[in-house]
Amino acid sequence: xxxxxxxxxxxxxxxxxxxxxxxxxxxxxDFKDEAEIRxxxxxxxxxxxxxxxxxxxxxxxxxxxxxxxRVVSGGxxxxxxxxxxxxxxxxxxxG
Amino acid sequence: xxxxxxxxxxxxxxxxxxEVLLIERGDFCGAKNVTGGxxxxxxxxxxxxGFAEEAPVERKVTKERIALMTxxxxxxxxxxxxxxxxxxxxxxxxxxxxFDKWFGDKAEEAGVMMVPGIRVDSCIVExxxxxxxxxxxxxxxxxxxxxxxxxNSLLAQQLGLKKxxxxxxxxxxxxEVIQLGEDVINQRFNLKSGEGVxxxxxxxxxxGNIGGGLIYTNKDSVSVGIVTTCSDIGRVDVxxxxxxxxxxxxxxxxxxxxxxxxxxxxxxxxxxxxFDMIPQLYTDNVLVVGDAAAFVVNLGYTVRGMDxxxxxxxxxxxxxxxxxxxxxxxxxxxxxxxQTLLEDSCIFRDMKQYRNFPKLLERHEIFNDxxxxxxxxxxxxFRVDGEKPVSLPMFAIDEIAKRTSAQKLLELVMVAxxxx
Numbered sequence: 001x002x003x004x005x006x007x008x009x010x011x012x013x014x015x016x017x018x019x020x021x022x023x024x025x026x027x028x029x030d031f032k033d034e035a036e037i038r039x040x041x042x043x044x045x046x047x048x049x050x051x052x053x054x055x056x057x058x059x060x061x062x063x064x065x066x067x068x069x070r071v072v073s074g075g076x077x078x079x080x081x082x083x084x085x086x087x088x089x090x091x092x093x094x095g
Numbered sequence: 096x097x098x099x100x101x102x103x104x105x106x107x108x109x110x111x112x113x114e115v116l117l118i119e120r121g122d123f124c125g126a127k128n129v130t131g132g133x134x135x136x137x138x139x140x141x142x143x144x145g146f147a148e149e150a151p152v153e154r155k156v157t158k159e160r161i162a163l164m165t166x167x168x169x170x171x172x173x174x175x176x177x178x179x180x181x182x183x184x185x186x187x188x189x190x191x192x193x194f195d196k197w198f199g200d201k202a203e204e205a206g207v208m209m210v211p212g213i214r215v216d217s218c219i220v221e222x223x224x225x226x227x228x229x230x231x232x233x234x235x236x237x238x239x240x241x242x243x244x245x246x247n248s249l250l251a252q253q254l255g256l257k258k259x260x261x262x263x264x265x266x267x268x269x270x271e272v273i274q275l276g277e278d279v280i281n282q283r284f285n286l287k288s289g290e291g292v293x294x295x296x297x298x299x300x301x302x303g304n305i306g307g308g309l310i311y312t313n314k315d316s317v318s319v320g321i322v323t324t325c326s327d328i329g330r331v332d333v334x335x336x337x338x339x340x341x342x343x344x345x346x347x348x349x350x351x352x353x354x355x356x357x358x359x360x361x362x363x364x365x366x367x368x369x370f371d372m373i374p375q376l377y378t379d380n381v382l383v384v385g386d387a388a389a390f391v392v393n394l395g396y397t398v399r400g401m402d403x404x405x406x407x408x409x410x411x412x413x414x415x416x417x418x419x420x421x422x423x424x425x426x427x428x429x430x431x432x433x434q435t436l437l438e439d440s441c442i443f444r445d446m447k448q449y450r451n452f453p454k455l456l457e458r459h460e461i462f463n464d465x466x467x468x469x470x471x472x473x474x475x476x477f478r479v480d481g482e483k484p485v486s487l488p489m490f491a492i493d494e495i496a497k498r499t500s501a502q503k504l505l506e507l508v509m510v511a512x513x514x515x
Binding site for chain 1 (some may be wrong): 120122123128129151247249257259260267271272281325332335340344361363
């Protein structure tokens with residue numbers, strides 16, 4: 001693709017009030033089914049799921065709160081999913 | 096009366112002099128909401144007649160554009176009736192961050208007490224009945240709780256009204272709002288100020304996945320997005336955010352947004368399962384409205400949800416006011432009136448009529464073969480290269496035969512007839 005904008009840059013457009021003390025999504029790091037992991041990695045619009053060298057990592061900072069990872073993983077990769085606390089997370093000024 | 100998030104309901108309840116608490120997870124109404132987006136006006140017209148004169152709508156949609164895209168090609172169909180739509184048949188492009196804020200302010204003016212920045216953790220259940228909500232250990236009690244907590248309605252799930260979403264029933268949309276300036280938009284989309292275009296695209300943007308691309312012109316920005324059904328994720332080796340980049344870089348899209356300043360990147364789930372996805376809508380002291388109730392109809396060429404959300408809020412209000420007038424019994428017996436009202440409403444009427452539409456839009460042919468066939472046909476139609484012309488009908492039959500069997504084609508036609 002000629003002009004692919006990195007997702008990290010796009011998250012920079014947004015207004016976030018990140019709650020560093022509370023991860024509203026928790027993943028099951030022991031889950032090793034690569035086919036299932038691939039789906040979640042491809043699904044996240046914010047590219048917060050990274051799979052490198054057999055290790056899945058996730059960071060809730062930058063989450064767009066869509067819920068796609070929860071639905072796609074069907075309880076396998078994503079262990080718990082909740083909304084961030086009130087006022088925390090992304091604030092859509094456009095929406 | 097307690098409620099999660101904004102809805103049309105609050106205006107009406109406040110007008111009926113009921114005490115209404117509106118609990119919003121974000122810092123303000125709309126802070127957590129995303130639309131494609133286009134609002135069909137007919138239902139809000141019933142609540143606030145002439146709303147578009149004061150509401151922060153972006154543009155009135157005067158042009159419909161649908162497109163079939165291959166990797167480089169695009170077949171566009173544009174339609175403009177030229178008629179002046181009346182208030183009821185009008186539709187507007189909107190941005191929820193702005194629009195919902197206005198709507199929330201209207202509710203507050205009508206006497207609603209706003210409680211923003213609060214996450215509701217659960218409903219408080221006593222003796223098998225919901226009596227209020229719990230937010231971080233703080234309890235708020237109410238006669239009725241209206242769940243307007245969106246497509247990811249964890250509250251409706253906790254109460255057993257709704258099952259966890261199935262990947263085949265929901266689609267993920269991601270979108271950028273790109274600022275271009277009013278004049279540039281008018282020129283690039285051939286519009287006058289205040290007029291807008293709604294564009295839906297099938298084919299290449301989702302690499303043949305069920306879903307498509309969208310472009311809506313706002314006042315001085317454009318919304319550019321893609322939507323793909325969750326069960327199709329992983330079908331091709333292209334990620335959801337890369338699909339949006341693919342769409343933005345398509346030769347038919349790139350010139351429209353070139354030089355724009357990106358303002359926001361958002362994502363949201365869309366309930367697309369239709370009538371068969373609707374959960375249990377009421378129980379003792381509880382009603383479910385909007386996306387939480389899966390009130391969305393996606394026909395490919397039109398996508399509706401916000402108009403149904405508003406209507407369901409209005410019908411919920413009517414149900415609650417009636418229950419109060421009947422002596423303040425908000426048990427399931429009286430809440431069932433909501434279901435009765437829905438049965439007679441445009442929501443159920445439309446959703447029943449298009450009950451089989453999701454089955455049609457599950458067919459990958461529509462997103463793969465149809466755009467490709469359209470592309471080669473139009474190429475043959477317009478190409479002049481000094482070679483002997485082909486017979487177009489024969490060429491068309493050949494191209495279709497190459498990609499599908501007569502039986503499959505017949506199947507598709509049957510599914511389409513069923514859906515329509």
